[in-house]
Amino acid sequence: MRATDVITSATRNAFRSKLRTTLTVLSLFVGAFTLTLTTALGAGVSDYVTKQVASLSTGDVLLVTPATTTDTTEGPTEYDPDGRQQSSQANPLGGGTLMNDDDLDSIAAIDGVDRVEPIRSISVDWVASSDTSIDTRYELSVNPTSSIGRSDLVAGAQLDQEAEDAQVILPEDYVDALGYEDAGDAIGRTIELGYSGADRSERTTEATVVGVARTSLLASGAGANQALTTEIADAQAVPGQPDAYAVAVAYLTGSGGDGTVTDDDVAGVKVALADADLAGQTVEDQLGVVQTIINGIIGVLSAFAIVALIAASFGIINTLLMSVQERTREIGLMKAMGMSNGRVFGLFSLEAVVIGFLGSALGALAAIGVGSAISSVAAAGPLAALPGLTLLLFDPLSVALVIAAIMLIAFLSGVLPARRAARQHPIESLRYE
Amino acid sequence: MTNPPAPPVLRAVDLTRSYGKGQARFDALRGVSLEIRRGESLAIVGKSGSGKSTLMHLLALLDRPDSGRVEIDGQDVGAASAPAVNRLRNERFGFVFQQFFLTAGQTVLENVSLPLVVAGVAPRERRRRALATLDALGLADKAGNKANDLSGGQKQRVVIARALVNEPDLIFADEPTGNLDTATGHQVEDLLFGLQRERGITLVVVTHDEELAARCDRRITIADGLIVGESDAAASVISEGAGR
Numbered sequence: 302m303r304a305t306d307v308i309t310s311a312t313r314n315a316f317r318s319k320l321r322t323t324l325t326v327l328s329l330f331v332g333a334f335t336l337t338l339t340t341a342l343g344a345g346v347s348d349y350v351t352k353q354v355a356s357l358s359t360g361d362v363l364l365v366t367p368a369t370t371t372d373t374t375e376g377p378t379e380y381d382p383d384g385r386q387q388s389s390q391a392n393p394l395g396g397g398t399l400m401n402d403d404d405l406d407s408i409a410a411i412d413g414v415d416r417v418e419p420i421r422s423i424s425v426d427w428v429a430s431s432d433t434s435i436d437t438r439y440e441l442s443v444n445p446t447s448s449i450g451r452s453d454l455v456a457g458a459q460l461d462q463e464a465e466d467a468q469v470i471l472p473e474d475y476v477d478a479l480g481y482e483d484a485g486d487a488i489g490r491t492i493e494l495g496y497s498g499a500d501r502s503e504r505t506t507e508a509t510v511v512g513v514a515r516t517s518l519l520a521s522g523a524g525a526n527q528a529l530t531t532e533i534a535d536a537q538a539v540p541g542q543p544d545a546y547a548v549a550v551a552y553l554t555g556s557g558g559d560g561t562v563t564d565d566d567v568a569g570v571k572v573a574l575a576d577a578d579l580a581g582q583t584v585e586d587q588l589g590v591v592q593t594i595i596n597g598i599i600g601v602l603s604a605f606a607i608v609a610l611i612a613a614s615f616g617i618i619n620t621l622l623m624s625v626q627e628r629t630r631e632i633g634l635m636k637a638m639g640m641s642n643g644r645v646f647g648l649f650s651l652e653a654v655v656i657g658f659l660g661s662a663l664g665a666l667a668a669i670g671v672g673s674a675i676s677s678v679a680a681a682g683p684l685a686a687l688p689g690l691t692l693l694l695f696d697p698l699s700v701a702l703v704i705a706a707i708m709l710i711a712f713l714s715g716v717l718p719a720r721r722a723a724r725q726h727p728i729e730s731l732r733y734e
Numbered sequence: 735m736t737n738p739p740a741p742p743v744l745r746a747v748d749l750t751r752s753y754g755k756g757q758a759r760f761d762a763l764r765g766v767s768l769e770i771r772r773g774e775s776l777a778i779v780g781k782s783g784s785g786k787s788t789l790m791h792l793l794a795l796l797d798r799p800d801s802g803r804v805e806i807d808g809q810d811v812g813a814a815s816a817p818a819v820n821r822l823r824n825e826r827f828g829f830v831f832q833q834f835f836l837t838a839g840q841t842v843l844e845n846v847s848l849p850l851v852v853a854g855v856a857p858r859e860r861r862r863r864a865l866a867t868l869d870a871l872g873l874a875d876k877a878g879n880k881a882n883d884l885s886g887g888q889k890q891r892v893v894i895a896r897a898l899v900n901e902p903d904l905i906f907a908d909e910p911t912g913n914l915d916t917a918t919g920h921q922v923e924d925l926l927f928g929l930q931r932e933r934g935i936t937l938v939v940v941t942h943d944e945e946l947a948a949r950c951d952r953r954i955t956i957a958d959g960l961i962v963g964e965s966d967a968a969a970s971v972i973s974e975g976a977g978r
């Protein structure tokens with residue numbers, strides 16, 4: 302029997318009992334649909350994270366926080382007047398403990414750390430343009446970690462952390478509000494920032510707009526360089542209180558060619574930090590947390606899809622066993638006419654593969670259709686704040702992989718019935734009444 | 735016989751075949767030897783359950799004997815590989831069974847093409863040969879009909895067309911008229927014997943129909959798995975004539 306004849310017969314046989322085949326295909330459809338969506342979700346999120354990391358991370362900084370104390374067995378910790386202070390406010394970036402100047406010194410002393418800058422949270426009350434017709438004041442939040450990464454720029458340049466003058470990077474939606482023509486127009490303009498000092502006095506300062514950035518998962522709010530942060534933080538520091546920091550940024554020196562920071566460098570500094578009871582995180586690590594959570598959700602959804610596929614595979618076995626039963630005589634006849642056991646096996650297992658292909662291809666197509674619709678609705682609505690995020694990314698290769706995997710499952714389900722058909726003795730089949 | 739006998743196309747030597755094991759063991763054939771000459775028609779007759787079908791299945795290489803051997807053109811096929819036996823059946827044998835075994839949903843043409851599909855003949859060639867065979871059996875106009883829509887006699891003619899389409903030199907027919915009324919049965923018999931004579935096909939017919947057996951060149955009678963009688967049709971006519 303020719304290969305093309307095996308394929309056409311298998312396809313025709315699959316449709317001989319239309320209702321039965323349709324039901325089996327439907328159960329595969331559910332699995333394929335879900336699996337295609339979950340892989341697309343995974344691909345969408347990890348694509349976004351990868352792009353963000355690529356565009357935002359300078360790769361040579363570590364965000365250092367005090368190691369979270371998890372030790373609950375030894376009772377209350379003894380007071381140490383030179384020890385770390387406890388924060389009075391919850392800080393999402395670090396634990397409740399704050400770092401002191403000793404900690405900064407020990408970070409700076411670590412091999413592979415170039416310099417260390419504490420991140421000082423500042424609060425700005427408003428921003429206004431100094432040189433356009435609009436003088437409305439807008440609220441502005443400054444991203445405390447703006448110094449560790451690069452911004453995803455629409456226009457302009459990154460902050461110069463070592464510059465003397467005060468610099469800011471504005472979020473994209475302030476361009477219109479502050480009366481600039483476009484993002485490019487905002488670059489180089491001066492803005493006025495209003496904030497309250499430690500003594501509740503109202504103060505203002507000026508800064509230059511060096512860049513306009515897109516909002517991202519990692520950083521929302523405006524970016525301020527070290528000069529501006531120091532100025533405001535100094536004014537907001539409560540006099541007489543010792544310096545304490547929730548977060549510090551360690552700038553690393555690289556051992557790689559051209560002074561690039563290698564993974565080993567980062568790992569080495571992390572170990573040294575851990576010894577000093579501190580924890581270091583890269584931008585990737587921070588985004589990795591988000592990715593881990595999403596991967597967990599995707600994993601659960603995929604597990605459901607796989608359960609559906611396992612159920613479907615029993616459906617295939619059942620369908621084909623019935624098909625073998627019904628076609629006992631036909632099998633016997635073909636064998637009497639000289640068809641080999643291998644071809645009979647091929648005929649039935651291919652029938653399973655055809656069913657698998659139908660279910661998976663239809664499921665994947667439906668998933669792409671529905672998913673693209675969801676994706677564009679989500680991008681316009683709830684996810685509008687995260688430009689660059691395609692919630693569901695249908696990569697042709699992974700869609701093909703899902704289809705291939707389901708066809709493989711179908712083939713494996715077909716093995717038992719197909720073997721039964723192949724082993725049938727022609728005489729027994731022809732005696733069948 | 736004045737001429738030296740032609741080499742037998744099929745020879746069976748001391749065939750035995752039993753079904754089941756232990757207490758349930760049943761010896762369906764208990765040592766059967768026979769020779770079938772090229773171009774002759776042989777009837778295997780006997781009561782129901784005597785072992786006729788079992789013998790035919792062994793001769794047609796659809797089954798293997800417990801002991802004894804089957805030779806085709808003097809070659810022992812017991813040692814042949816499964817693919818070789820499959821090829822032999824596909825290329826040289828044609829089958830007509832008691833039941834039609836037509837695939838109901840397929841057309842007459844598709845049913846008749848089956849041995850060619852198994853053989854791996856190209857679709858165009860398949861169609862040409864199947865149509866030619868149907869034409870020879872007066873079924874050309876039914877080629878596109880569903881097998882299910884035919885009468886019993888037409889169905890059996892389709893079955894014969896299917897047995898002929900690969901141009902076999904041996905046709906095995908197990909109770910070919912068992913399912914047909916007398917008139918249709920006669921038509922089918924005429925067809926089979928006509929083909930046997932025209933094309934020089936060797937015909938092995940299993941039957942318990944006395945009339946059908948009488949039309950064959952030779953008959954062997956089986957009872958309880960053993961050959962109990964062997965006779966030429968001509969001889970039996972003579973002996974009947976002499977007895978009258």
Ligand SMILES: Nc1ncnc2c1ncn2[C@@H]1O[C@H](COP(=O)(O)OP(=O)(O)O)[C@@H](O)[C@H]1O
Pocket residue numbers: 753754760762780781782783784785786787788789
């Ligand atoms: N697969 C089988 N299992 C058990 N007994 C069988 C089987 N096939 C045939 N027999 C028995 O072998 C004997 C001969 O069967 P068969 O050759 O079909 O007889 P016939 O064709 O002459 O009616 C019968 O008694 C039948 O019951």
Ligand SMILES: [Mg+2]
Pocket residue numbers: 786787788908
């Ligand atoms: Mg029988």
